[in-house]
Every structure is written in C-alpha cells, then in structure tokens.
Amino acid sequence: MKLYGYWRSSAAYRVRIALNLKQLVAEQVSVHLVNNGGEQHSEMFAALNPQQLVPAFVDSNDDGEFCLTQSMAIIEYLEEQYPQSPLLPKTPKDRAIVRAMAQSIACEIHPLDNLRVLQFLVKEMGVDEEAKMKWYHHWIHIGFKALESQMKTYSGKYCFGDTPTLVDLCLIPQVYNAKRFNVDLTDYPNILRVWTYCNQQPAFADAAPEQQADAT
Amino acid sequence: MKLYGYWRSSAAYRVRIALNLKQLVAEQVSVHLVNNGGEQHSEMFAALNPQQLVPAFVDSNDDGEFCLTQSMAIIEYLEEQYPQSPLLPKTPKDRAIVRAMAQSIACEIHPLDNLRVLQFLVKEMGVDEEAKMKWYHHWIHIGFKALESQMKTYSGKYCFGDTPTLVDLCLIPQVYNAKRFNVDLTDYPNILRVWTYCNQQPAFADAAPEQQADAT
Known part of the structure; x- marks a missing residue:
C-alpha cells in the first residue's frame, strides 16, 4: 500500500x-x-x-x-x-450522525480554507492578507460552533463516544490547521478537550505533520 | 419521514x-x-x-x-x-471510486459555490459581480475537468456504469446550478450526455427544483 x-x-x-x-x-x-x-x-x-x-x-x-x-x-x-478498530459505530443512525459530524468539517470548513482556495483568493481575486484571514477564521468559527454544539450531546473521550471515529480523523487535522492560523478556540471547550486527548494517543501523535519525513 | x-x-x-x-x-x-x-x-x-x-x-x-x-x-x-435500488456498487474498490467521484463534487465544487459562500464573498469580502462569477466558474471548471476525465473511464448510461449511483445524485444538481450561472459546458461531453439521460428518468425529473411545491 x-x-x-x-x-x-x-x-x-x-x-x-x-x-x-x-x-x-x-x-x-x-x-x-x-x-x-x-x-x-x-x-x-x-x-x-x-x-x-x-x-x-x-x-x-x-x-x-x-x-x-x-x-x-x-x-x-x-x-x-x-x-x-472500526471508525464508524454500529447502527445506521449512529453511523449517519458520525458521518454528518465528519462532513461538517470535510464539506463545510476544509474545502473553503485549504491551500489552493487561499492561494486563489490572493492571486486571482486580489484579496489582501487581512481579508484572507477574515475568510479563514469565519469558516472555522461557523463550522466549529455547530460541531461544538453536537459534541455537547455526543462526545466522550472522543468526538462521538469513547472510541475514535471518522469525526476525530477530520477534527484533529482541522484544529492543527486552525492553530497555525491563530484562530482563538476558547469558545470550543469540547473540541479542545478531545484535541488534547487525541494527541496523547500514538495513532494520532505519529500522524502529526511534524512527525512526517517530508516535514520542513 | x-x-x-x-x-x-x-x-x-x-x-x-x-x-x-x-x-x-x-x-x-x-x-x-x-x-x-x-x-x-x-x-x-x-x-x-x-x-x-x-x-x-x-x-x-x-x-x-x-x-x-x-x-x-x-x-x-x-x-x-x-x-x-443500491446507489453504491458491490466491491469496496468500486464503492471507493464512486464515493470519490461524488466527493469531487460534494467536497471540491459545491462547498465553494453555494449560496452562503457567494453571499459572503459579496457582502463581507466586497467582491463585485464579475469577480464572483469568475470564482464560481473557476471551481466548476477545475472540478468538472477532473470528473470528465474519470467519466471517460467509468461512465456508461450513468456516471459509473449503467445504473444510477451517488455520483449522479451529486452531478445532476451541480449541472443544474452551473447552467443557472451560464457556465459553458461544451468541454464536458460525458457530463452533458449523462445529464441529458438522467433528466429523462422520472426519479431525476421529479426531483428537479422547478417540480417542487416551494418553487417560485
């Protein structure tokens, strides 16, 4: 592979x-x-x-x-x-909730804030650095606010219950990214709690950007 | 329901x-x-x-x-x-290809070109109508170019083979939307062929925006 x-x-x-x-x-x-x-x-x-x-x-x-x-x-x-080590729960209802929470990042935040979009805003739309940051922060806050509210209902040690799911796989990289762009995350205590916990687990820690061979 | x-x-x-x-x-x-x-x-x-x-x-x-x-x-x-009437093929490999083709719309085009994003560009980023259209068209073309290339390999009557899948469910609304914004689709013959075929099927035709009770 x-x-x-x-x-x-x-x-x-x-x-x-x-x-x-x-x-x-x-x-x-x-x-x-x-x-x-x-x-x-x-x-x-x-x-x-x-x-x-x-x-x-x-x-x-x-x-x-x-x-x-x-x-x-x-x-x-x-x-x-x-x-x-299944990444989705057992019942169709719970699987749908987990997929939806994951997609609230994968379809609503990440597509708007990834590298090629930020590059297009600056190079092709003539957006300045300040406006770019406003854009970046806006979509993180909109998305995290909704996710935080769902995590109040569903989170345990992880975003959904006490085992890692597809949601955590999306959340941890998105928080990593948000921190790079200095987004203030204090309004999202559940997100921060799960982020801290995940990063203590070897499967997450070893996947972190700085641990990769091509990190510079 | x-x-x-x-x-x-x-x-x-x-x-x-x-x-x-x-x-x-x-x-x-x-x-x-x-x-x-x-x-x-x-x-x-x-x-x-x-x-x-x-x-x-x-x-x-x-x-x-x-x-x-x-x-x-x-x-x-x-x-x-x-x-x-399954919307995903049988083997994990084929299912992954169908999901990826669908996500090339759901994660790469639609999130960038939907109403709330266009509204934010105009109202909060001060982007004018011409730049908004440039943005809209750009992400359609980037996404459709890649999808057209995959459809050369995988399409039959539908985007993947001869039965409708998750890809068609994403493609038909996206083409509807692109046409509203006057995107020239002549470079995408496979996309247009499948779009025409789908719209002849009642399941697709009855789901069209203009057929809904709240259409104005």
Missing part, C-alpha cells in the same frame, strides 16, 4: 490517522504542494489522480494495483476492507 | 433523487434560504440542525424520531437502511 500525501495536508493527515488506528502500514510518498508550482500538478501525479489533489492511495487486489482518491472515500474503503 | 429542504438547494436535490430512486416517500418541508434573512437560521430550525443548513432528514426507529443532517450522510443512511 502506498499513500501519496504531504506533511501539512489535512486530508492526508486524516488518512494517516486511519492507517495508524487500523495498524496498517503504507509506504509514504511525498507530493510537495508548494515547490515547483505544486508537484500535484506534475504529469506523473495527474495521471494517478486527475483531480491533482493529495491524498492518493494505492492498494491492490487479485486484478492488480489501483489508485483511490478523496480522503473520505479512502477512509470508507479502509473501513470496509480492513474492519479492525 | 420528513425532508427539510429548499427547491434550489443542490444538497436537498441530491436527497430527493435518492428517495425517488429507492421509491421512498418523505413529507417535504420547505425552509426558505433567502426570505426573512434565511429561515435556516430560525430558532426552530437551528434546534433541529445546529449547522443551520438544509437538508435535514427526520426518520424514526424503536426509540422514536431522530434528525439527520448533511446530504451525503443522509444518502449513506438511506443506502444502509433501505438497500433497494
């Missing part, structure tokens, strides 16, 4: 945590998102993933190797194919 | 198609996204969905009624709970 990622990519970080929790080992291949105009746009990588985004994940079956894309789809694949 | 939606919401449109394909009937409750500053921000609706977004979906089990949010989570729930 091979994971094409980048140390600071939140989406690759999610998959690294999933692999660690399931005790799966994948060769890590670094795709530098900034150098050379972004190595994800290289011909070689675009052939692997036409979306030109990390992560991309290579696994194999009886028919040979194949490449999967989109972190949430990769994690659902890992969940179906390698069911140890 | 109850679906809180809005005729022009792409995410609610996805769920309407899923319900139709599975021949499930849900009471439709309209939440007007523009009137009164957006009825999704009302106290009543925020209690139902702290994210203050449509769709929200109410179903019940032995313990009573419960409310689910996030269109992709709702559709996965419908798929698990009501397996007739």
Whole structure:
C-alpha cells in the first residue's frame, strides 16, 4: 500500500490517522504542494489522480494495483476492507450522525480554507492578507460552533463516544490547521478537550505533520 | 419521514433523487434560504440542525424520531437502511471510486459555490459581480475537468456504469446550478450526455427544483 500525501495536508493527515488506528502500514510518498508550482500538478501525479489533489492511495487486489482518491472515500474503503478498530459505530443512525459530524468539517470548513482556495483568493481575486484571514477564521468559527454544539450531546473521550471515529480523523487535522492560523478556540471547550486527548494517543501523535519525513 | 429542504438547494436535490430512486416517500418541508434573512437560521430550525443548513432528514426507529443532517450522510443512511435500488456498487474498490467521484463534487465544487459562500464573498469580502462569477466558474471548471476525465473511464448510461449511483445524485444538481450561472459546458461531453439521460428518468425529473411545491 502506498499513500501519496504531504506533511501539512489535512486530508492526508486524516488518512494517516486511519492507517495508524487500523495498524496498517503504507509506504509514504511525498507530493510537495508548494515547490515547483505544486508537484500535484506534475504529469506523473495527474495521471494517478486527475483531480491533482493529495491524498492518493494505492492498494491492490487479485486484478492488480489501483489508485483511490478523496480522503473520505479512502477512509470508507479502509473501513470496509480492513474492519479492525472500526471508525464508524454500529447502527445506521449512529453511523449517519458520525458521518454528518465528519462532513461538517470535510464539506463545510476544509474545502473553503485549504491551500489552493487561499492561494486563489490572493492571486486571482486580489484579496489582501487581512481579508484572507477574515475568510479563514469565519469558516472555522461557523463550522466549529455547530460541531461544538453536537459534541455537547455526543462526545466522550472522543468526538462521538469513547472510541475514535471518522469525526476525530477530520477534527484533529482541522484544529492543527486552525492553530497555525491563530484562530482563538476558547469558545470550543469540547473540541479542545478531545484535541488534547487525541494527541496523547500514538495513532494520532505519529500522524502529526511534524512527525512526517517530508516535514520542513 | 420528513425532508427539510429548499427547491434550489443542490444538497436537498441530491436527497430527493435518492428517495425517488429507492421509491421512498418523505413529507417535504420547505425552509426558505433567502426570505426573512434565511429561515435556516430560525430558532426552530437551528434546534433541529445546529449547522443551520438544509437538508435535514427526520426518520424514526424503536426509540422514536431522530434528525439527520448533511446530504451525503443522509444518502449513506438511506443506502444502509433501505438497500433497494443500491446507489453504491458491490466491491469496496468500486464503492471507493464512486464515493470519490461524488466527493469531487460534494467536497471540491459545491462547498465553494453555494449560496452562503457567494453571499459572503459579496457582502463581507466586497467582491463585485464579475469577480464572483469568475470564482464560481473557476471551481466548476477545475472540478468538472477532473470528473470528465474519470467519466471517460467509468461512465456508461450513468456516471459509473449503467445504473444510477451517488455520483449522479451529486452531478445532476451541480449541472443544474452551473447552467443557472451560464457556465459553458461544451468541454464536458460525458457530463452533458449523462445529464441529458438522467433528466429523462422520472426519479431525476421529479426531483428537479422547478417540480417542487416551494418553487417560485
């Protein structure tokens, strides 16, 4: 198995945590998102993933190797194919709640605040640094406010109960990212509590950006 | 079952198609996204969905009624709970490909081009109409270019093979939306072919915005 990622990519970080929790080992291949105009746009990588985004994940079956894309789809694949340490609860209702909490980050925060969007705002929309930060902070606060409210109902040691789920895989990278951009998170005590707890667990700690071979 | 939606919401449109394909009937409750500053921000609706977004979906089990949010989570729930007319293929590999193609819309296009983001660009970022359109078109083209390339490999009558999947549920509302914003789609023959075919099927046609009771 091979994971094409980048140390600071939140989406690759999610998959690294999933692999660690399931005790799966994948060769890590670094795709530098900034150098050379972004190595994800290289011909070689675009052939692997036409979306030109990390992560991309290579696994194999009886028919040979194949490449999967989109972190949430990769994690659902890992969940179906390698069911140890499940990342989704058992009942359809609880699974839907966990997927929705995860998507409140993966579909409502991360797509707006990721590198390529911030680059487009600055380079193509002529937005200045202050407005860029306003944009970044806005979507974090909107999303975290709703998630914090759901965590009041559902969280235990983790975002949903006392075992790690898909929500934690999305939350921890998003908090890492928010802290880089100096977002004040004091209004989100449940988010901060779970973030602290997760980072004490080896599966999360070993997946952290600074622990990756391509970290600079 | 109850679906809180809005005729022009792409995410609610996805769920309407899923319900139709599975021949499930849900009471439709309209939440007007523009009137009164957006009825999704009302106290009543925020209690139902702290994210203050449509769709929200109410179903019940032995313990009573419960409310689910996030269109992709709702559709996965419908798929698990009501397996007739499956929206995902059988093998984990194919399921991952379908989920990734769907997420290339749900996580890479729609979050950037939906109403609240366009409103924020204009009202809070001071972006003018021309720049707003540039933004809108950019993310459609980036996303559709990649999807078109995947559809060359995987599409049949539908985006993935000859039966409708999660990808079609995401694509048809996104094309509807892109056409509203006058995006030129001639570079995407596979997308246009599937779009035309889907709209000839009652499950898709009946879910179209203009067919909804709250359409104006």
